[in-house]
Amino acid sequence: MTREIFTADPSAHVFGDRLYIYPSHDVPTNIPDDDLGSEYAMHDYRVLRMDRLNGPVTIGPVALDVKDVPWASKQMWAPDAAYKNGRYFLYFPARDKQDHFRIGVATGTDPMGPFHAEPEPIAGTYSIDPAVFTDTDGQSYMYFGGIWGGQLQNWVDGHFSQRSSTDLHQDAAPALMPKVARLSADMMHLAAPAQDAVIVDANGKPLLGGDHDRRFFEAAWMFKRQGRYYFTYSTGDTHFLAYAIGSSPLGPFTYQGHFLLPVQGWTTHHSIVEWEGQWLLFYADTQLSNKNHLRNVKVTPLSFDAQGHIQTIDPFLP
Numbered sequence: 601m602t603r604e605i606f607t608a609d610p611s612a613h614v615f616g617d618r619l620y621i622y623p624s625h626d627v628p629t630n631i632p633d634d635d636l637g638s639e640y641a642m643h644d645y646r647v648l649r650m651d652r653l654n655g656p657v658t659i660g661p662v663a664l665d666v667k668d669v670p671w672a673s674k675q676m677w678a679p680d681a682a683y684k685n686g687r688y689f690l691y692f693p694a695r696d697k698q699d700h701f702r703i704g705v706a707t708g709t710d711p712m713g714p715f716h717a718e719p720e721p722i723a724g725t726y727s728i729d730p731a732v733f734t735d736t737d738g739q740s741y742m743y744f745g746g747i748w749g750g751q752l753q754n755w756v757d758g759h760f761s762q763r764s765s766t767d768l769h770q771d772a773a774p775a776l777m778p779k780v781a782r783l784s785a786d787m788m789h790l791a792a793p794a795q796d797a798v799i800v801d802a803n804g805k806p807l808l809g810g811d812h813d814r815r816f817f818e819a820a821w822m823f824k825r826q827g828r829y830y831f832t833y834s835t836g837d838t839h840f841l842a843y844a845i846g847s848s849p850l851g852p853f854t855y856q857g858h859f860l861l862p863v864q865g866w867t868t869h870h871s872i873v874e875w876e877g878q879w880l881l882f883y884a885d886t887q888l889s890n891k892n893h894l895r896n897v898k899v900t901p902l903s904f905d906a907q908g909h910i911q912t913i914d915p916f917l918p
C-alpha cells in the first residue's frame with residue numbers, strides 16, 4: 601500500500617468515512633533474527649489513511665514515540681486503535697524497563713495522532729498484540745497475547761516467570777490461549793481480569809500445544825459478521841492466518857481453518873474490516889525488502905461462502 605516507509609501488523613478501522621491503518625513501523629537494524637524477534641526494533645508509530653478504496657495512502661507524522669512513553673524501553677510492536685466519545689485510543693505493546701512486554705494506551709483527538717501515553721501500562725495486561733473490538737451493544741473488549749518472543753508462556757500464573765523462550769513444551773496439553781477482557785467504559789482499563797479466549801476443535805476440545813498448524817501464536821483480531829464472532833490469528837511458526845467462530849466475544853471459538861497461506865517473510869499478522877460494502881484483509885509481507893523485519897502492508901478483498909466460511913487466499917496467486 602505504501603513503499604515510502606516499512607509497515608506491518610496493520611490494524612484497520614473505519615472512522616467516519618475514511619479508513620485508518622494502525623501498523624507497526626518497521627525500521628532497519630543489524631540485530632540478527634532470533635526466536636525472540638529481537639530484530640523487530642521499532643520505536644514509533646505512523647498512521648496510514650485512505651479516503652477511498654484503492655485511492656492514495658496518506659502517511660501521518662509520528663503518532664507516538666517510545667521516548668514519550670514513561671514506562672516503555674523498546675520494541676513498539678503491533679498496535680490497535682479505537683474511538684469513543686470524541687477520543688481516539690491507541691493500544692500498543694512494548695517492553696517495559698524490566699524487559700517484559702506490557703500493553704499501554706495513549707489518547708488523542710485526531711485519528712492520525714499525536715497520542716499522549718498514560719504513565720503506566722494497563723493494569724492486568726501483559727504480552728503483545730492488543731486488538732480492541734467494540735460490539736454492536738457498545739461494549740469493547742481487548743484481545744491480546746503472543747507466544748515465543750511475545751512472552752505469553754511466561755505469564756501462566758498471572759505474574760512473569762522466565763520459563764522458556766518459545767512455549768510450554770507441553771505438546772499433548774491444551775495450547776496457550778489468547779486473552780480477552782472487557783474494557784472499562786472509559787476505554788483505559790480492564791473492567792474485569794483477562795481470561796482465556798479458548799479455541800476448540802470440532803469436538804469441543806481445546807487445541808493442543810503441539811498442534812502448530814492450528815494453535816494460537818499471536819496477532820489476535822476480532823470481527824462480527826451476521827451475528828457471529830470471528831476470532832482470527834496467526835499460527836506463527838507455521839505461518840498461517842487462521843480463524844475460529846463463536847457465539848460470544850468471550851468465546852469459546854470453534855476452529856474453522858486457514859484463510860491466508862504463508863506470505864514471504866516469517867511473520868503474518870492482519871486485520872479484517874468491512875468498508876464500502878467490501879470485506880478487506882490487511883496483511884504484510886517482505887517482498888520489497890527480502891528481510892524479515894522490513895515489511896510492507898498490503899490489502900486484498902476477502903470473500904465468504906454461503907455458510908460464512910472465509911475463502912482461503914494464496915498470496916502468491918493473482
Ligand code: FUB
Nearest residue numbers: 624640677678818867869
Ligand atoms: O511486528 C512485531 C511482532 O511480529 C508483532 O507484534 C507480531 O504480531 C509479529 O508480527
